Amino acid sequence: MSGLRPSTSYGALVLNATYEPMCVVSVRRAAVLVLAAKAIAVSDGDGFLHSARRVLPTPCVVRLTRYVRVPYRAHIGMTRRAIFARDRWVCAYCDGPAETIDHVLPRSRGGPHAWENVVAACARCNHRKGDRTPAEMGWRLRSAPVAPSGPAWRVLGHRTPDPRWASWLGLPPQRTDPLGLGEATA
Numbered sequence: 070m071s072g073l074r075p076s077t078s079y080g081a082l083v084l085n086a087t088y089e090p091m092c093v094v095s096v097r098r099a100a101v102l103v104l105a106a107k108a109i110a111v112s113d114g115d116g117f118l119h120s121a122r123r124v125l126p127t128p129c130v131v132r133l134t135r136y137v138r139v140p141y142r143a144h145i146g147m148t149r150r151a152i153f154a155r156d157r158w159v160c161a162y163c164d165g166p167a168e169t170i171d172h173v174l175p176r177s178r179g180g181p182h183a184w185e186n187v188v189a190a191c192a193r194c195n196h197r198k199g200d201r202t203p204a205e206m207g208w209r210l211r212s213a214p215v216a217p218s219g220p221a222w223r224v225l226g227h228r229t230p231d232p233r234w235a236s237w238l239g240l241p242p243q244r245t246d247p248l249g250l251g252e253a254t255a
Contacts, residue, residue, distance in 0.1 A: 079231035081128045082238075084111065086136040090237055099128040108133050112233060129233050145222050147182075153189050155217050161188035161210050162203070169195045173214065174202055184216035 081099035083091045094102075100118050102108035103125070114127035145151060152170055160167045167189035174180030177200055188210065190198075198206055 079114075079129075081114075082130045082231070082234045083108070084130060084132040084237060085139070086133050088132060088237065090234075091133075091137070091139060096127050099131045100125055102131055102133075103128055106134065114233075129231060130237060145217050147184055147187065151217065151222075152187055155184075155214075156189035158189065159211070160191040160194055161212075161214070162190060162194040162198070162208050164211065165191040165193070168192045171195045171198065173210065175200050178202075185214055188214050 080093045081096050083094055083099070083102075085091050096114070096118070099108070099110075103110050108128075108131040110126070110128040110130070111132045112128075112130040114129040116127045118125045118127055149170060153167055156167060158167050159165070161171070169190050169192050171188055171190035171194070172180045172182070173186050173188060176182065180186050194208075198208070203210060
């Protein structure tokens with residue numbers, strides 16, 4: 070297996086034996102799981118993995134052969150990456166590219182550091198807003214910030230999940246937004 074060179078940058082989605090999304094692993098790790106008979110390739114990717122004696126289609130989605138009990142946390146940890154992903158890397162005030170995190174009700178005024186009070190913002194809007202609320206600035210949020218939920222957030226570590234994972238993440242296959250936050254394309 071030392072000669073494996075993954076042909077995709079997405080990785081492979083790992084499903085539990087019950088087809089629940091668990092995590093994303095490298096294509097190499099997914100191939101090892103398949104070769105060790107610990108997983109079955111449910112969907113193949115575009116390329117092939119080559120070793121000295123074998124050619125294997127790149128696994129895009131693998132399902133574990135045995136059920137693995139994973140104690141998922143009731144809430145999703147609030148990280149910069151998760152906030153940017155929830156807000157689609159777009160400023161909550163001007164629709165520009167988001168670079169910073171902003172508290173809607175500033176912490177200096179007693180605003181909590183919680184999903185419902187934190188949004189992604191561009192540096193310009195965040196600096197202009199400063200220690201004020203959007204209402205004081207005459208601004209409106211694009212959408213109300215909420216805590217994320219659903220199976221897509223289990224694979225949040227990947228900024229751009231493979232579109233072929235949509236059916237296993239509970240999204241319609243034509244969706245371009247992998248986390249189901251935007252609009253569907255026809």
